[in-house]
Structure formats: C-alpha cells, structure tokens
Amino acid sequence: MTVMNINDLSVVLGEPLFENLNLTISKGDRIGLVAANGRGKTSLLDCLSGVSEPTNGTIVRARGLRVGYVAQYVPEQAYSHTLYDWVLSALPTEQAEYESWRVDVVLGDLSIPYELQKLPLKQLSGGWQRTALLAAAWITAPDILLLDEPTNHLDLNRIGLLQDWLSHLPRDLPVVITSHDRAFLDATTNRTLFLRTDRSRAFTLPYTQARGALDEADAADQRRFANDLNKAQQLRKQAAKLKNIGINSGSDLLVTKTKQLKARAEKIEDAARPAHQDYSAGDIKLTNSGTHAKALVTLDDVPVQTPDHQLLYKTGRKWILPGDRIVLLGANGTGKTRLINMIQDALAGHDGPVKCAPSVVPAYSDQNLSQLSDQDTPMTAVTGQIDIGDQNARRVLAGAGVNIQMQDAKIAALSGGQKVRLAMLILRLKNPNFYLLDEPTNHLDIVSRLNAFETDLV
Structure with missing residues (x-):
C-alpha cells in the first residue's frame, strides 16, 4: 500500500538542489x-514532513497520514525541558493528561536510564x-518515520x-533515513535513493549493494553517451561526403539527403545526455604551524565531574605530545x-587542573559548532576573523564546499555538513598547532568521512 507519492519534485535555493524527483513510498x-x-x-x-513546501511538484500523502520527523538539531525551546517532559509534550494535551504511561513505555523501549x-x-x-x-x-504513533542523521552524537x-x-x-x-554511516544504512534499509540535482536514482537494495548498482548504471550511461556521440559524428561525416558529391553532380536528391543526415545527427546530439558526475563537496584540510614544546597539554590525574560535581573519572597522568x-x-x-x-x-588561558604549554596555538570546535553564528554569512565569518581579502576568501570557501551562491547567505541556511566544512576552514586559516575537535565528523557525507581529515600535521 502506498503511503506517499512524490511527483516531479524540485527544490531550488538559489540553484537547484534536486529536480524532477519521482518516488513512491510504500x-x-x-x-x-x-x-x-x-x-x-x-x-x-x-517537504515530506510538511515543514516546508517544494519549489515545484507535488506530494500526495495517504489520508490521515501521521508523520514522525526526527530533525538534525534540537529545537531551542527543548533545552529547558526535562527529557521526560519533552517527550510528554509531543502528545496532545488531553492525551498527555491520561496516557502519560506511554512515555515510560517509549523511554523503556529506547533504554533511556531513569536518572x-x-x-x-x-x-x-x-x-x-x-x-x-x-x-x-x-510516541505520536506515526504512520511513517523520517530520521535525519539519527546516529549523530551516538556512541x-x-x-x-x-x-x-x-x-x-x-x-x-515505512522509514526514511538520511545518514552518512554506511554500516548503519546497510543494517537498517532495504531501498536506497541517491539524491541528485537531476536524474536521482533509487534501487531496491541497501546502501553498499545499491552503490555498486549505481556505479554500473552510471558506467552504462557513459557508454551510451559515447556511442550516441560517435553515431552522430558518423552521420555528419556521411553528410559531408554526400554534400560534396551533390554539389559536383548537381543532384538535388543528394542535397536533400545531406540535410536529412544532418537533422538526424542533431537530433541524436540533442537527446544524448552525459552520465552523472559526482562533484566533490570540498576538501577538509588541517595545517600545522609547529611548536618546539615537548608536551602541549598535561593532565595530572585530573578529576572529570558532572555539572553537580559528581566524579565521573580521573584521567591519570597523561601528556599530549x-x-x-x-x-x-x-x-x-x-x-x-x-x-574536552x-x-x-x-x-583559553583559564586556571585549572589542566596545564598547557605557552607556545600552543589552539583550534577548537565543539560538537554543536557554537563558534559559528547563524546570523553571519560564510564570507563575514571568514573575513571577520582572518585577514585574507574578499577574493581569497571566496576562493577558499569554494574549495571547502561552500559555493558562490551560499557564501553571502546566512550560515543558518547551510547544511550541517557545509557548516562543518566552514568551521574547519576557519580553524585551518588560523594556522594552529593544536586541534581540539568534538565530534568533527557529524553531518559529513560518506565520501568526506572516508577522506576526513586530509592533514599536513606533524
């Protein structure tokens, strides 16, 4: 039974993200x-959840369809709630009053400790x-579950x-999962949609098998494209020969035949479509300014505690070299x-149990990328912290995967992966010699995870 039909769907934000997407979810x-x-x-x-509308196309949902959507980020208003109350608040008010027991069931199923x-x-x-x-x-008993990067931050x-x-x-x-964790996708999915600007492809296979099928399909497209161009070229050569013969002999029939061959060649060339080419989302590179210090950070049996001062563990005597x-x-x-x-x-220079060498030039990124302001643009974020000039700033941003259309948009409009790339770029441009990175691969796509991080560190 079909629960959702996606017809000719397009989303354009400055430039097309994807176009002409057709998909049936059953x-x-x-x-x-x-x-x-x-x-x-x-x-x-x-778009599937109804949070936003597509630029073009339609989504037809089954009547009364309840959608459960787990977004990438925690809503700001959630932070002041306890975990229990936040889950309870997802229920309608009357239901929450009489069926709060459902919260206990869901939290138990997800193995969330009572404390x-x-x-x-x-x-x-x-x-x-x-x-x-x-x-x-x-807890809302959805008919379809949409999970956006559900493994981020999970151990x-x-x-x-x-x-x-x-x-x-x-x-x-039905469940739709965006994830950059290949093993997780293989373990939890039976279909794969490769979303592309044009000609997205779906396979009734989990990720690894689907990736192989996609590569074969792209290779077949490339062979077909090459054959079509070769066929058109041969027709043009035949047309050129007939044209010369027709002119020399004065044959109107051959002149007409020449035009027909050219028209066929043009038709083939117009219909020929090259295979999809994956473009790099940008390199992530880290550089090192160097230091002569023997130990950069010293941990002398440092106690690590909860916010209410309960001891979690002690580090023992450790040195970061x-x-x-x-x-x-x-x-x-x-x-x-x-x-961390x-x-x-x-x-940052605060007194405490952790000691660091005076020559350390740190670069720190937390797991929420709080060093970035959603109200800045990538351009102002770079040029406001590093004196490299506008032209160089645009060049390095493009190299890091933030295209020209997004460079003057609010950082809030960037995807999670683009924000990570921007954050790492700014850190690199500060030319540090010590990187402190909390969950740096969250949000990065599969290719970037495989290559993260290219580094010149020594």
Whole structure:
C-alpha cells in the first residue's frame, strides 16, 4: 500500500538542489537517502514532513497520514525541558493528561536510564538529546518515520541499540533515513535513493549493494553517451561526403539527403545526455604551524565531574605530545565532552587542573559548532576573523564546499555538513598547532568521512 507519492519534485535555493524527483513510498519500505553535503537531503525530508513546501511538484500523502520527523538539531525551546517532559509534550494535551504511561513505555523501549529522564536536555550529552527527539517522534504513533542523521552524537553502543530498535518496529512501517554511516544504512534499509540535482536514482537494495548498482548504471550511461556521440559524428561525416558529391553532380536528391543526415545527427546530439558526475563537496584540510614544546597539554590525574560535581573519572597522568593523534572514546554521558571543555578552558588561558604549554596555538570546535553564528554569512565569518581579502576568501570557501551562491547567505541556511566544512576552514586559516575537535565528523557525507581529515600535521 502506498503511503506517499512524490511527483516531479524540485527544490531550488538559489540553484537547484534536486529536480524532477519521482518516488513512491510504500508500507514496509526502509529507504536510505544518500547525497553529498548541501545537496538537499534535509530539504527533501522537510517537504515530506510538511515543514516546508517544494519549489515545484507535488506530494500526495495517504489520508490521515501521521508523520514522525526526527530533525538534525534540537529545537531551542527543548533545552529547558526535562527529557521526560519533552517527550510528554509531543502528545496532545488531553492525551498527555491520561496516557502519560506511554512515555515510560517509549523511554523503556529506547533504554533511556531513569536518572537521565528527569534532567534538563541542556545538561545531557548530544547522544541523549538525539534519543529524546526520537522518543518524542515515536510516541505520536506515526504512520511513517523520517530520521535525519539519527546516529549523530551516538556512541557505538547506542548506534547498535538504535539498529536493534529499528529492526523491531512493525514490518509495514515505512522509514526514511538520511545518514552518512554506511554500516548503519546497510543494517537498517532495504531501498536506497541517491539524491541528485537531476536524474536521482533509487534501487531496491541497501546502501553498499545499491552503490555498486549505481556505479554500473552510471558506467552504462557513459557508454551510451559515447556511442550516441560517435553515431552522430558518423552521420555528419556521411553528410559531408554526400554534400560534396551533390554539389559536383548537381543532384538535388543528394542535397536533400545531406540535410536529412544532418537533422538526424542533431537530433541524436540533442537527446544524448552525459552520465552523472559526482562533484566533490570540498576538501577538509588541517595545517600545522609547529611548536618546539615537548608536551602541549598535561593532565595530572585530573578529576572529570558532572555539572553537580559528581566524579565521573580521573584521567591519570597523561601528556599530549606533538604529533599525537588521540581519539577519546566512551559511552554517551560518560564525560567525553566534559574533558574536552576542561582542555579548552586551559587553552583559553583559564586556571585549572589542566596545564598547557605557552607556545600552543589552539583550534577548537565543539560538537554543536557554537563558534559559528547563524546570523553571519560564510564570507563575514571568514573575513571577520582572518585577514585574507574578499577574493581569497571566496576562493577558499569554494574549495571547502561552500559555493558562490551560499557564501553571502546566512550560515543558518547551510547544511550541517557545509557548516562543518566552514568551521574547519576557519580553524585551518588560523594556522594552529593544536586541534581540539568534538565530534568533527557529524553531518559529513560518506565520501568526506572516508577522506576526513586530509592533514599536513606533524
């Protein structure tokens, strides 16, 4: 049974994100939505959910269809609510008064510890905030579930729990997932839509198999295009020969035949369409100004605590040395970001238990990219912090995947991946020798994750 029909859908924001998209979503579909950063995935989900309208085309929904939409970002008004109250608020007022027990069921199904349920969302880690958004969408008993980057901020264990939770949903419930996690898409989807500016392609396969089928289809398109051009070229050569013969012999028939051959060649050339070419969303490169310090940061058995001063762990005696590449692992809520914040405080010159060398030139990006202001534009964000001139600023922005149309738009209009690219660009232009990055691959597309980060660090 069809729940949603998408017909000739287009979204244009300065330039087309995608055009002429046709897709049918039926019961039981688990669709992985794949595209490079800034190519329209969230815009499509906004259209499917009714949050925004497409530029052209129609979406026909089944009568009375309830849509559960889990967006990429936590709404600002949610932070002051406890996790429990935020999920409860998703229910209609009368239903919330008499059926609050449903909140307990949903939170239990998602394995959310009781002690976290009564805390304000602003005190919780990004992973638990994402889980709260999922719970709020699920409690409304949707007929279709739209998930925009559901694995962002989740630790490996929570990703596994989410996969298991999705696998136990009713089999006929359609789910549309945007994700840059290939393994997650393979585990949770049975269809894949590759969203493109034109000629988007859908396959009844999970991501890895669909990617192989897409490559074969693109290769076939390229062969067809080459054959069509070769055929048109041969017709033009025949027309040229007949033209010479016709002129020399004075044959009107051959002149007419020449025109016919040229017309056929033009028709073939007009109909020939090159295969889709994936354009890079931009490189992410980090540079290093160097330092002679033996130890950049010193952790002398530093205690890491919750905001209400409960001890989470102690670091032991650790040194961060030039050339170190350190990954900080731990379950959601165990204090990874707390330690990152303590190191950042030290780098900013605040006294505390973490010590850093005087020669450290830091570059810090938190998981919410709070160093970027949504009211700035990419141009003002770059030129306001780095003296490189407007022309160079536009060049480096384009190289980082922020095209000319977006460079003077508000940062709020950028996709999550474009914001990450902009943030990393600004850090690189400051020429630091120490990078402190909290969840830097959130929002990055699959190709960028495979290549992140190109670096000249030593």
